[in-house]
C-alpha cells in the first residue's frame with residue numbers, strides 16, 4: 001500500500017504541474033502494484049539495456065496478415081534474422097516458419113505478451129494485429145476486443161519496458177465530416193466504423209502515453225495497401241489487390257465498389273519503407289507522432305484502365321457491396337502527407353503505372369489468362 005500511495009502522490013503532483021510531462025517517467029496505471037519497475041533497481045533481469053549502436057530486438061504482433069511477413073523480411077535484412085520475431089495467433093506457412101523466429105502471441109493475453117517481451121529483450125514493437133474495416137463491421141465485439149483492449153495491453157507493456165512502439169493507423173480513421181480532398185493530418189475525425197473508431201483511439205492513446213509517460217510512440221496512417229504475395233484481411237480497399245489475381249486467373253473481375261470511388265492507395269514496398277523510416281527517424285525530427293502518408297489515389301475505373309494496358313481482354317463488372325461502399329464514401333479521396341515529407345523526408349517510389357507493372361511482373365506474366373486458354 002505505501003508504494004501505491006507514493007505513486008498516486010507522484011501522479012497527482014504531475015497532474016498539478018504545468019506542461020506536457022515529456023521526459024518524466026511515471027508508470028502507467030496498470031503497473032501500479034505489479035510492475036517490475038517496483039523491483040529493486042539492481043534486479044538483473046531488468047538491467048540489460050542496448051546502446052545506440054546495437055540493433056533493436058523487434059516483435060511484430062499480428063504478423064501473419066497482409067503486411068507483417070513483408071515487414072519482417074525488410075527488418076531482418078536490416079537488423080539480422082534473429083533480431084526480428086514474428087507473432088500471431090494463426091499457424092504460419094512453412095516458408096514463413098522457416099524464414100526466422102516465430103512465436104504464438106494473442107495480444108489479448110497480457111501476461112503472455114509481457115513474458116515474450118521480457119524473455120526476448122524486445123526493444124521495438126510493431127503492433128499489426130487488428131480487424132480491418134469490413135470484417136470489423138461484421139464482428140463488432142471481436143473488433144472492439146482486438147483493436148481496443150489489445151491496444152491497451154500493448155501500450156502498457158511498451159510503456160513498462162521502454163519500447164519504441166509503432167502502431168499503424170489508416171485512412172479509415174477519418175469520416176464523412178472530415179475534409180476529404182485532401183485530408184490533412186489534423187482535422188475532424190468522426191469515423192463511422194468500429195475500425196476507424198478504434199484507430200482514432202489508438203492514435204490518441206499512443207500520443208497520450210507519449211506525453212504522459214514518455215512512451216516513444218510512432219504512428220503512420222496508411223492508405224489502402226496493395227501487395228502481390230500476401231492477401232488482404234477483409235478491408236474496403238481489398239478490391240485493388242483482387243483485380244490483379246482475377247485478371248490473371250479468369251480475365252474477369254467483379255468490383256464491389258462503384259467505378260468512381262476514389263481512395264488513397266500505396267504499394268506495399270513504399271508502406272514498409274515509410275514504416276522503417278519513421279521508426280529510425282531521430283525523435284527531434286518528429287514534430288508530431290501520427291502522420292498521414294500518401295503515394296497515389298485512384299478509382300476502380302482508373303485502376304481497371306491501367307490493368308487493361310497489360311491485359312486488354314480484362315472484363316470488369318460492378319456489383320456494389322453496400323457496407324463497403326458506405327465506408328469508402330466516408331473516407332479520404334486524397335491524403336495530404338506534407339508533414340511527413342517535411343519532417344522525416346518521406347517520399348514514395350510507386351505511382352499507379354509502376355504499381356501495376358510491378359504487380360504483374362511479381363505475379364508472373366507467364367500465368368496470364370491468354371496463356372491459360
Ligand SMILES: NC(=O)C1=CN([C@@H]2O[C@H](COP(=O)(O)OP(=O)(O)OC[C@H]3O[C@@H](n4cnc5c(N)ncnc54)[C@H](O)[C@@H]3O)[C@@H](O)[C@H]2O)C=CC1
Pocket residue numbers: 061062063064065066067068087088089090105106107108127128129130131132146150168169170171221222223224225226231232233234235237
Ligand atoms: N492492409 C492495409 O491496407 C492497411 C493496414 N493497416 C493496418 O496495418 C496493420 C496490419 O494490417 P494487415 O496486415 O493488412 O492486417 P490483416 O488483417 O491482414 O492481419 C491482421 C493479423 O492480426 C492477427 N490477429 C487477430 N487477432 C489477434 C489477436 N488476438 N492476437 C494477435 N494477433 C491477432 C490476425 O491473425 C492477422 O494475421 C493493421 O493494424 C491495419 O489496421 C492500415 C491501413 C491499411
Ligand SMILES: CC(=O)[C@H](N)C(=O)O
Pocket residue numbers: 132133134170171172195222223224225234235236237238
Ligand atoms: C485502408 C485500410 O485500413 C484497410 N485496407 C481497409 O480497407 O480496411
